[in-house]
Amino acid sequence: MTSNVDASNPDLVTVDVPTHWYNLAAELDEPIPPHLHPGTKEPVGPDDLAALFPAGLIAQEVSTEPYIEIPEPVREIYQMWRPSPLFRARKFEEALNTKARIYVKYEGVSPVGSHKTNSAVAQAYYNSIDGVKKLTTETGAGQWGSALSFAGAQFGLDVEVWQVRASYDSKPYRGFLIRTYGGTLHPSPSDLTEAGRAMLAKDPDTTGSLGMAVSEAVEVAAANDDTRYALGSVLNHVVLHQSVIGLEAVDQLNAVEPGGADVVFGCAGGGSNLAGLSFPFLREKLHGRSDPRIVAAEPSACPSLTQGEYRYDHGDVAGLTPLLKMHTLGMDFVPDPIHAGGLRYHGMAPALSHTVELGLVEGVAIDQRAAFSAGITFARTQGIVPAPESTHAIAACAEHVANSDKEEVVVIGLSGHGQLDLPAYAEFLNGSF
Amino acid sequence: MTSNVDASNPDLVTVDVPTHWYNLAAELDEPIPPHLHPGTKEPVGPDDLAALFPAGLIAQEVSTEPYIEIPEPVREIYQMWRPSPLFRARKFEEALNTKARIYVKYEGVSPVGSHKTNSAVAQAYYNSIDGVKKLTTETGAGQWGSALSFAGAQFGLDVEVWQVRASYDSKPYRGFLIRTYGGTLHPSPSDLTEAGRAMLAKDPDTTGSLGMAVSEAVEVAAANDDTRYALGSVLNHVVLHQSVIGLEAVDQLNAVEPGGADVVFGCAGGGSNLAGLSFPFLREKLHGRSDPRIVAAEPSACPSLTQGEYRYDHGDVAGLTPLLKMHTLGMDFVPDPIHAGGLRYHGMAPALSHTVELGLVEGVAIDQRAAFSAGITFARTQGIVPAPESTHAIAACAEHVANSDKEEVVVIGLSGHGQLDLPAYAEFLNGSF
Incomplete structure (x- = not known):
């Protein structure tokens, strides 16, 4: 990677955009403890994740390579x-x-x-090459939902976002941003999912929670072959x-x-x-x-x-x-x-x-x-x-x-x-x- | 000026920040028609503008130099x-x-x-070297008011902004930005000026106008020795x-x-x-x-x-x-x-x-x-x-x-x-x- 110190502005340094992502875990002596299946308590395998995530992301989740090439369309x-x-x-x-x-x-x-776009673009790309047509996700304040909507627009994917109702009502600007990028936005809980309807039946005035929004997004992704789920952190x-x-x-x-x-x-x-x-x-x-x-x-x-x-x-x-x-x-x-x-x-x-x-x-x-x-x-x-x-x-x-x-x-x-x-x-x- | 084409990203070109502003008028065969005094209809002189603007800006208003050096603190x-x-x-x-x-x-x-900051920073600088303590201005949607508030914070100047009440009430975010930079914000018309009080007496429910906000800001600048007025365009x-x-x-x-x-x-x-x-x-x-x-x-x-x-x-x-x-x-x-x-x-x-x-x-x-x-x-x-x-x-x-x-x-x-x-x-x- 080359760097360039601007002679007129030594406080601002430009470098090339990286060609590879860096996977620290591959260089540590002790591996990251594996994720466990919620039912069996055994380490999750690729098949357990395939209903939610595309192959490229599942491979990255357990990769032992220190450097993974950034696909050219993402870069x-x-x-x-x-x-x-x-x-x-x-x-x-x-x-x-x-x-x-x-x-x-x-x-x-x-x-x-x-920073959310850094992963949103990559996730949209790997879903698009797997033939996925739609991504679902949850969002709180809306940073992740707007990042994924932008990324979806770049790769021709529909993006459907469940936003915690408290934020949906009180902080509408990022919802407007999601829609400007062409994303579809729902307050959560919504009447569009089993989970949402159950929640609303229990408490019609609930302001929602991130956990409930996750459940709605996951439910829709799991029920549709051409739809996958995207997570913004963790x-x-x-x-x-x-x-x-x-x-x-x-x-x-x-x-x-x-x-x-x-x-x-x-x-x-x-x-x-x-x-x-x-x-x-x-x-x-x-x-x-x-x-x-x-x-x-x-x-x-x-x-x-x-x-x-x-x-x-x-x-x-x-x-x-x-x-x-x-x-x-x-x-x-x-x-x-x-x-x-x-x-x-x-x-x-x-x-x-x-x-x-x-x-x-x-x-x-x-x-x-x-x-x-x-x-x-x-x-x-x-x-x-x-x-x-x-x-x-x-x-x-x-x-x-x-x-x-x-x-x-x-x-x-x-x-x-x-x-x-x-x-x-x-x-x-x-x-x- | 040097330029640098990033080999990895030929679509993004960096150059040095200019050292001089460019004054096209100085290179035209026909000069820009002068501004006229509203009373005498004669071309305005520096003295006519001195109550509102600092010397450096008045000189620039009538300059015949094609290049004017950007002061180092501005750059x-x-x-x-x-x-x-x-x-x-x-x-x-x-x-x-x-x-x-x-x-x-x-x-x-x-x-x-x-782009408003490009002039706001320059105007705040020239006022600061003239010993001015406060700038007044008007703003509509708030782009100029927030730019001047930022610039004031950089040079230790107080900034007082009159914002058209319709925007003040309906589009509060840029008002929040003005305050975050330390600026003082008033809806216009306000009861802080003669002009504002007259306007409110005439129509207590007025939603204001840019012209009224100008009048309030100009009135305060003209009445105080350590205060000047700043204009964002024209x-x-x-x-x-x-x-x-x-x-x-x-x-x-x-x-x-x-x-x-x-x-x-x-x-x-x-x-x-x-x-x-x-x-x-x-x-x-x-x-x-x-x-x-x-x-x-x-x-x-x-x-x-x-x-x-x-x-x-x-x-x-x-x-x-x-x-x-x-x-x-x-x-x-x-x-x-x-x-x-x-x-x-x-x-x-x-x-x-x-x-x-x-x-x-x-x-x-x-x-x-x-x-x-x-x-x-x-x-x-x-x-x-x-x-x-x-x-x-x-x-x-x-x-x-x-x-x-x-x-x-x-x-x-x-x-x-x-x-x-x-x-x-x-x-x-x-x-x-």
């Missing part, structure tokens, strides 16, 4: 916005009165404004796709900081963002080229890494998914309704949980007010209004480097922008939380 | 997002079944998502600042298309976006290096170029501003409430009107439905949801190149993204207009 779409920028955040450094050098890897340049193949973030960031950083990173901060909900950012940095550590600390910033309202147990648990509330070995607060855990909807998940990606157990990644819990306060400082200094999720990484970094004389090299993964989350900023500024 | 901030991308829109070409090669110059990567110094768009685009395009552009499309409201994009292309024409057509896409609901008269008229409804020689529908013209709020202005920048009179730029009127239809095709193919204003340029281009075998090189100026305008897309998809 072509990545090039619409990739490489994403890595920039030195000098004005934020000044505001923090720190000698640390802060670099920001910014995924908000994607069409939908977050699973190994999603983590794999997100590795483009870190692969670019490592090369971009090395071009200006030959010693590499000292600390890498990212936010962690389901874990794909943090894993995608950090695993290539851990590759550098495994191969002795640098020794970065990796910090996963999670919300104190949903602290799976810092307060959860490491054990097998279901990925959904209804218990339909395979059992995943992960840090979990329990499948029934209901977090407070914080604004960072993307971080309100009871578990953590098995791949990321595994690296935490190996001592390669550490968790830190961030209070929502500290997160938004850091987000506003970042917006006023660097211009970008961060997604509420991303503010957790910014706050974790700020706490670490503020008023420090240590000349560290620090990387913040900025997973998305917060243009569609501005009402949350307004509430914070009004003192509502 | 440093430009580098947060500049150079903005120029990319080949291959999937959009496919959708249009055309042999034209379409390049898109995209200003939506700026912190607030539009005037020559704003057009000058926006030339960074076209300067980059010319160099980016030349790196992959040595023959330059055949046609350049941009949307035109007050005119600064289209002028900023196109004047460097007209420089190429004046110097015999290429011969591009320049097309200004305006809304059929507010067709100042295609239906207006070329004459002296006021820039505001109340008649407080200097008289400007421009294409105008008349200061009292009230356009239909189309979604492209940034194109609802009765006049056109004198600098741009002048080039139209000289035969260098032509106008085309675009229907709002055609604009949104093109915008949706663009979103589904290229991923970016365009601002409603920008869809007019996309539609004008689509009409020109669709089903064409002509191998033209076409440039579209995409002035901003439409993430905060998604309700308008939803209304279009619902068949509401």
